[in-house]
Amino acid sequence: MIAVVKAWGFKATIWKDVYTSTLSVTEGWYWLSIYDEDSVLLAQSDSVFCGTDTLPPLPIADFGGRPTAGLAPLAVWFYDQSIRNTMNEWDLGDGYKTSESPGGTFRYIYETAGIYTVTLIARNEYGADTMTRKDYIYVTEP
Numbered sequence: 001m002i003a004v005v006k007a008w009g010f011k012a013t014i015w016k017d018v019y020t021s022t023l024s025v026t027e028g029w030y031w032l033s034i035y036d037e038d039s040v041l042l043a044q045s046d047s048v049f050c051g052t053d054t055l056p057p058l059p060i061a062d063f064g065g066r067p068t069a070g071l072a073p074l075a076v077w078f079y080d081q082s083i084r085n086t087m088n089e090w091d092l093g094d095g096y097k098t099s100e101s102p103g104g105t106f107r108y109i110y111e112t113a114g115i116y117t118v119t120l121i122a123r124n125e126y127g128a129d130t131m132t133r134k135d136y137i138y139v140t141e142p
Contacts, residue, residue, distance in 0.1 A: 059085040061122035061131035069138040072113050076137060079105040082129075085122035093117045093137065110139045 062081040067074070078100075080088060085102045092098070092108055093116030100106045102122070110116065116137040121130045 056126035057084045057124065058127045059083065059122040059124045059129050061085070061120050061129040063118075063120045063131060063133075065118065065136065068136060070140070071142045072111060072139045074110045074137070074139045075107055076110065077105055077107050078118070080120070080122075082120070082122035082131075085124055085129075087123040089121040089123070091119040093119075110137060113139050113141045115139075 060083050062083070063078060064081060065076045065078045067076065078090070078092075080100070080103055082088070082102060088100055088102050090098045090100060092110075094110060094112065094114065096108070098106070115135045116139070117132060117134045118136045119130060119132040121128055
């Protein structure tokens with residue numbers, strides 16, 4: 001497989017000398033670092049996938065919950081809206097963690113007043129994605 005890299009030389013505040021370089025790589029994840037002649041890092045790219053096929057189908061984490069506020073004990077229905085996930089890891093913010101099925105809903109009861117941050121990690125064989133909703137659940141004293 002051939003990857004084509006385009007980069008720019010940098011001197012002071014003027015971009016100059018656009019050049020193209022071709023290199024041979026195997027399929028996988030890569031990033032590009034550009035250094036000046038004194039080995040000072042000028043720029044670094046995000047990870048990119050080089051392959052003959054399309055990008056691996058990474059999961060995208062997404063969820064909701066209802067209600068998000070109320071009196072203790074508060075029963076909240078959480079629902080997974082992630083895509084391409086085969087496994088979930090939930091942290092409900094009060095010390096309780098679970099691995100509920102992808103695409104499903106489940107009910108959880110918050111017994112104690114507090115403000116809770118909820119995190120979902122959606123996984124598949126290619127990787128994981130995390131969604132955190134800070135201060136998502138508000139539970140007040142009855």
